[in-house]
Amino acid sequence: MGLFSFIKEAGEKLFGIGEAKAAEEVAKKDPTPVNVEAANKAAAKAIADYVAKMGLTAEGLTIGFDGASATVIVQGMADTKETKEKILLCCGNVKGVEHVQDQLGVIEPADESVFYTVVSGDTLSKIAKAQYGNANDYMKIFEANKPMLSHPDKIYPGQSLRIPN
Numbered sequence: 672m673g674l675f676s677f678i679k680e681a682g683e684k685l686f687g688i689g690e691a692k693a694a695e696e697v698a699k700k701d702p703t704p705v706n707v708e709a710a711n712k713a714a715a716k717a718i719a720d721y722v723a724k725m726g727l728t729a730e731g732l733t734i735g736f737d738g739a740s741a742t743v744i745v746q747g748m749a750d751t752k753e754t755k756e757k758i759l760l761c762c763g764n765v766k767g768v769e770h771v772q773d774q775l776g777v778i779e780p781a782d783e784s785v786f787y788t789v790v791s792g793d794t795l796s797k798i799a800k801a802q803y804g805n806a807n808d809y810m811k812i813f814e815a816n817k818p819m820l821s822h823p824d825k826i827y828p829g830q831s832l833r834i835p836n
Contacts, residue, residue: 673772673773674742674770674771674772674773675759675763675770675771675773675786675831676769676770677763677764677768677769677770677771677829677831678769678788678829679741679766679767679768679769680766680829681764681766681827681828681829681830682763682764682765682766682767682768682829682830683721683764683765683766684766685714685717685718685721685765685766685767686714686717686765686766686767707738707739710738711735711736711737711738712736714736714738714767715734715735715736715743718734718736718743718761718762718765718768719732719734721761721765722734722758722761722762725757725761725818725819726818727754727757727758727761728754729747729748729749729750729754729755729758729775730747730748730749730750731746731747731748732745732746732747732758733745733746733747734746734762736768740769740770741767741768741769741770742768742769742770742771742772743762743763743765743768743770743771743772744771744772744774745758745759745762745771745772745773745774745775746774746775747774747775747776748775748776748777748778749775749776749777749778750777750778750779751777751778751779751781752777752779752780752781752782752783752784753781753784753815753833753835755773755775755777756783756784756786756833757816757819757833758775759771759773759775760786760816760819760831760832760833761819763831764819764830764831782836784815784833784834784835784836785802785833785834785836786831786832786833786834787802787831787832787834788829788830788831788832789826789827789828789829789830789831789832790828791828793826793828794809794824794826795809795810795812795813795823795824795826796809798812798832798834799811799812802834809823810823811835812832812833812834812835815832815833815834815835816832816833820832
């Protein structure tokens with residue numbers, strides 16, 4: 672449990688229209704009048720829908736969003752540490768999100784993975800070489816980040832990845 676930081680300008684663009692877009696405007700401190708509560712709920716729903724689309728679930732999973740601080744609040748109980756970490760990464764790798772407040776528990780505790788933020792010029796092979804000493808271990812990283820990653824070559828600067836032990 673804790674607070675994780677992400678790069679606000681990087682990630683999935685979920686806040687493109689309607690009330691979810693308004694939540695992003697609140698986060699930018701836009702002076703245009705906005706129903707903040709509705710905007711935050713719409714943004715939270717967009718993030719929750721994205722997590723569900725990735726096939727990630729947890730018992731009692733609740734996702735909230737505070738546009739003023741660009742923070743996602745995640746609560747519930749995940750089956751495994753891997754599922755918990757993937758849910759947190761899904762929530763954080765959204766454009767407009769700067770922090771994820773982790774209030775998720777885990778039924779089967781395990782060692783935490785390392786999180787790595789992709790920089791320009793990175794490849795999964797380059798990251799694997801730095802983390803494991805062997806560039807050919809890139810598939811470990813790819814598999815650990817499925818379904819958020821659909822292909823080993825589709826990573827972007829600012830994206831956070833799980834680096835399993």
